Amino acid sequence: xxxxxxxxxxxxxxxxxxxxxxxxxxxxxxxxxxxxxxxxxxxxxxxxxxxxxxxxxxxxxxxxxxxxxxxxxxxxxxxxxxxxxxxxxxxxxxxxxxxxxxxxxxxxxxxxxxxxxxxxxxxxxxxxxxxxxxxxxxxxxxxxxxxxxxxxxxxxxxxxxxxxxxxxxxxxxxxxxxxxxxxxxxxxxxxxxxxxxxxxxxxxxxxxxxxxxxxxx
Numbered sequence: 001x002x003x004x005x006x007x008x009x010x011x012x013x014x015x016x017x018x019x020x021x022x023x024x025x026x027x028x029x030x031x032x033x034x035x036x037x038x039x040x041x042x043x044x045x046x047x048x049x050x051x052x053x054x055x056x057x058x059x060x061x062x063x064x065x066x067x068x069x070x071x072x073x074x075x076x077x078x079x080x081x082x083x084x085x086x087x088x089x090x091x092x093x094x095x096x097x098x099x100x101x102x103x104x105x106x107x108x109x110x111x112x113x114x115x116x117x118x119x120x121x122x123x124x125x126x127x128x129x130x131x132x133x134x135x136x137x138x139x140x141x142x143x144x145x146x147x148x149x150x151x152x153x154x155x156x157x158x159x160x161x162x163x164x165x166x167x168x169x170x171x172x173x174x175x176x177x178x179x180x181x182x183x184x185x186x187x188x189x190x191x192x193x194x195x196x197x198x199x200x201x202x203x204x205x206x207x208x209x210x211x212x213x214x215x216x217x
Contacts, residue, residue, distance in 0.1 A: 126161035136201030186213035
């Protein structure tokens, strides 16, 4: 409230003579002076001009960019800024599942360093997946559906890497092998449309999935 209110006040001082120690006072007994100070507010006046100036600036933020105004409008830039990554979110991903840094029951420093590098590497992969998928969705203009459990028709244009990985886990993909008559036959669960689209948006060929049968021989 500094600069918004003008306060008038006065200082009241009361002095009292007290005897030192206990018991009744006497002519030869030492005394001390006890001073009590009290501040009393007499009035408060609002500085309407300063309050109005402060009110106009409340809630404002400053944004700096090297883009020209012809490229993006201010509301568009704010939306992009609010939708961007922040370091706090990355820390949350590191502490949450599926990465989830846990207490490390090791003694050597190189072991601690190595075990911490693994979640950090996983975090980079998750961020890369999100960035690539969201860019592909924005370019195609078609949101992604089927990522939310129990809500097959719910769509989103900003899926998280965790939901994308959960989509693969929910499909319960299985690779089967049958030996008979001197021959070996491999069979893999057909690739659903949702997973095929995720691979496509990541710039990966669906042949990587199909060739799992060849790499298992």
